[in-house]
Amino acid sequence: MIILKTPDEIEVMAKASKLVAETLQALKREVRPGVTTEELDRLAEDFIRSRGGIPAFKGYRNYPKTLCASVNDQVVHGIPSKRVLKEGDIIGLDLGAIVDGFYGDSAVTVPVGAIHPRAAELLRVTEEALYKGIEQAVVGNRLSDISHTIQRHAEAAGFSVVTDFVGHGIGRQLHEEPQVPNFGKPGQGPRLQVGMVLAIEPMVNMGSDGVRILDDQWTAVTRDGSLSAHFEHTIAILPSGPPRILTKL
Numbered sequence: 148m149i150i151l152k153t154p155d156e157i158e159v160m161a162k163a164s165k166l167v168a169e170t171l172q173a174l175k176r177e178v179r180p181g182v183t184t185e186e187l188d189r190l191a192e193d194f195i196r197s198r199g200g201i202p203a204f205k206g207y208r209n210y211p212k213t214l215c216a217s218v219n220d221q222v223v224h225g226i227p228s229k230r231v232l233k234e235g236d237i238i239g240l241d242l243g244a245i246v247d248g249f250y251g252d253s254a255v256t257v258p259v260g261a262i263h264p265r266a267a268e269l270l271r272v273t274e275e276a277l278y279k280g281i282e283q284a285v286v287g288n289r290l291s292d293i294s295h296t297i298q299r300h301a302e303a304a305g306f307s308v309v310t311d312f313v314g315h316g317i318g319r320q321l322h323e324e325p326q327v328p329n330f331g332k333p334g335q336g337p338r339l340q341v342g343m344v345l346a347i348e349p350m351v352n353m354g355s356d357g358v359r360i361l362d363d364q365w366t367a368v369t370r371d372g373s374l375s376a377h378f379e380h381t382i383a384i385l386p387s388g389p390p391r392i393l394t395k396l
């Protein structure tokens with residue numbers, strides 16, 4: 148069942164989402180060669196708690212940290228560690244917070260110092276795919292119009308979309324219905340309605356779409372070792388026009 152949110156509930160979700168966005172902004176400023184992903188995790192947890200939020204991922208299905216920090220060929224769910232970032236890496240920062248019982252969820256992928264031009268293109272195209280998907284989140288469209296638009300944009304640039312993970316509805320739970328795939332034919336799935344709140348999150352690989360999970364049971368990596376990027380926003384569908392991006396400052 149898809150749980151529609153009232154305007155008041157969307158305002159609460161906007162608070163949780165703003166906290167996520169502010170935390171990501173603070174994290175981005177700390178990304179540089181020499182920093183460990185554990186240091187970024189500490190900053191994220193302190194930032195969220197100091198502003199009255201609760202880290203959403205810590206303890207979720209026993210996930211051990213606040214942040215998902217996914218470097219290079221890591222697609223999503225990289226666990227912060229003593230790994231030291233180096234010039235030329237890319238790092239996905241995925242974060243959730245709970246405020247007044249509602250979740251916000253967002254992710255960005257950023258360069259560490261100077262990166263290869265094709266890697267920069269991967270980041271740009273994945274973020275563009277997210278925004279093009281978001282543009283489709285209007286009343287009257289169907290869910291897979293979002294999915295299809297994301298896939299088409301990523302593949303037009305010669306990249307592939309990950310099919311093993313999907314976006315999701317979000318509200319009083321981190322993951323609600325519907326699932327939001329990043330691939331598929333247009334015109335399928337539920338009609339989009341006012342009050343739907345979705346976390347749209349394309350994951351795009353430079354090589355082929357295959358992923359596997361490391362022995363830590365969390366970290367998803369590309370099977371071919373190619374780079375992968377991930378961008379995510381929590382958005383609310385409005386009575387008319389484009390959606391409100393709750394996780395954008």
Ligand code: MF3
Nearest residue numbers: 203204207210215224241252
């Ligand atoms: N953004 C991811 C998601 O919505 C993060 C979940 S990671 C977990 O699924 F640690 F919470 F599982």
Ligand code: CO
Nearest residue numbers: 252346348379
């Ligand atoms: Co998510």
